[in-house]
Amino acid sequence: MFVSMYIWVGTVGTDVYLTDPKFSQEITSGAKTFDDPLFVRTSEGMVPTPRAMAIAEPIRKALLAIRMCVEEQLGFDPTTSDRTFKIFMSDVGQMIFAPRLLERLTKVAPQVSIHTVQVPTSAMRDLALESGEVDLAAGYFEDFDGSFRQQLLFEESYVGMVRTAHPTIRDTLTLDTFLATPQLVYKPTGGGHGLQESAVHQAFADADVPRRVAMRAAHSMGVTSIVSNTDLLVIVPSRLAVACRELADVRILALPVEIPKFQIKQHWHERFHHDPGNAWLRGLIAELFQDRRAEVRAAA
Numbered sequence: 001m002f003v004s005m006y007i008w009v010g011t012v013g014t015d016v017y018l019t020d021p022k023f024s025q026e027i028t029s030g031a032k033t034f035d036d037p038l039f040v041r042t043s044e045g046m047v048p049t050p051r052a053m054a055i056a057e058p059i060r061k062a063l064l065a066i067r068m069c070v071e072e073q074l075g076f077d078p079t080t081s082d083r084t085f086k087i088f089m090s091d092v093g094q095m096i097f098a099p100r101l102l103e104r105l106t107k108v109a110p111q112v113s114i115h116t117v118q119v120p121t122s123a124m125r126d127l128a129l130e131s132g133e134v135d136l137a138a139g140y141f142e143d144f145d146g147s148f149r150q151q152l153l154f155e156e157s158y159v160g161m162v163r164t165a166h167p168t169i170r171d172t173l174t175l176d177t178f179l180a181t182p183q184l185v186y187k188p189t190g191g192g193h194g195l196q197e198s199a200v201h202q203a204f205a206d207a208d209v210p211r212r213v214a215m216r217a218a219h220s221m222g223v224t225s226i227v228s229n230t231d232l233l234v235i236v237p238s239r240l241a242v243a244c245r246e247l248a249d250v251r252i253l254a255l256p257v258e259i260p261k262f263q264i265k266q267h268w269h270e271r272f273h274h275d276p277g278n279a280w281l282r283g284l285i286a287e288l289f290q291d292r293r294a295e296v297r298a299a300a
Contacts, residue, residue, distance in 0.1 A: 076276035078109035085281050088125060088137035089116040090188045091220050092236075095243045097138055100288050108284075129269045135278055137267040138285060147270035151282065154291040156237045157261045158196055160253040161244060163228045173233075175256040179209045184226055184234040186217040196235060196259050203257040224248045235259075264289075 031038050036051040076083075089097060094116050105112055117134055119125060119141075126144055128134040140156070160178070162169050169177060185197070204211045214232055217223065220240070227234050228248035236244070241252045266285055272278040 076280050078112060078280055080111070081109065081277065082111040082113075083277055084113040084115055085136070085277070086115045086117050086134040088119050088128075088134055088139070088141075090119055090139050092188045092240050093139035095220070096237075096239045097285070097289065099243075101285065104284065104288060129267070130271065132269075132272060135268065135272070136281065136285075138264075140262050140264055141267060144267055148267055149270060149273055150265045150267045151286060151290075153264045153266060153286065153289045155261045156239060156264050158235050158255060158259045159238045159241050160255050161227055161234050161236055161241045161250050162232070162253065163230070164249040164251050166231055166251070168231075169233070169251070169253070171251075171253075173253040173256055175207070178233070178256050179204065179207055179211075181233045182212045182214040182231065184215050184217065184223065184230075184232040185213050186220050186223055186234070188220060195262060199257060199259040200235065224250065 034051055034055070036049055038052040038055075039048055087097075098114070098116065101114065105114065117128075119137075119139075120128070122142055122145075125134075125137065125141075126146060126148070129137060129144075129148070130146065138153075144150070160173050162181075169181065201211070214230075215226070217226075220236075223234060223236070224244040224247050226232065227244070228250050235255065238252070241250070244250055245252060266282060268278060268282065
């Protein structure tokens with residue numbers, strides 16, 4: 001029953017587990033033990049009672065401590081481990097990181113699983129990493145507060161992207177064409193888009209030309225399809241553009257405006273710096289994505 005409670009704590013949507021006969025039996029047994037239903041059905045599905053939440057948190061911490069103790073003594077063997085790693089990652093980051101990471105895991109750690117987690121507020125993000133609920137954060141993030149470490153993976157730059165059959169844009173993008181072309185603007189789920197938007201806004205202000213934004217999207221999902229079927233221009237990180245080009249007929253272009261580069265890093269809490277599994281995953285990500293060796297350091 002305790003293990004089932006722990007599974008729930010890290011899972012979005014309890015109905016999957018509550019419909020499992022073994023899980024239901026354990027919950028029924030636990031309900032009798034604690035004289036509490038533990039889970040109740042609401043309009044949003046099955047949710048835990050306050051008693052269930054109070055029980056689950058210390059169990060989660062205890063199981064995490066046990067896992068860390070075992071791995072510290074026996075080491076982490078990726079060839080046999082069935083550990084699930086959770087990574088904070090934006091929708092853009094998932095498109096860039098997930099394919100290569102999963103491809104490598106299939107070969108070197110076939111039973112290991114990856115759960116990407118939508119990036120919450122900074123405070124909740126930091127708390128999840130500190131508690132061990134989430135193992136890593138990979139991508140472009142605002143500064144972390146507290147005892148966090150970070151490792152530079154690569155520097156990223158922005159490019160323009162249009163459909164290959166665009167009527168007015170071919171192999172180069174001039175400033176005049178850039179200013180005159182309607183644009184698609186999106187906001188990554190992890191944030192960090194302000195740098196690019198400020199630079200583009202300034203370019204239009206300097207030219208004293210109004211910017212025509214035909215669509216503002218809440219996230220990057222569908223950007224490839226929209227661009228490949230319209231005459232809109234979108235500004236995206238270069239690696240995202242390459243990923244989009246593998247899915248549709250789009251052209252990648254150097255921008256005629258200066259937009260500062262930004263750094264893609266992986267972040268983790270000091271508590272888990274020596275955790276064998278966490279260290280192995282960080283090493284694998286660095287091996288796959290790091291442009292050059294970068295010093296691991298504590299966040300300022």
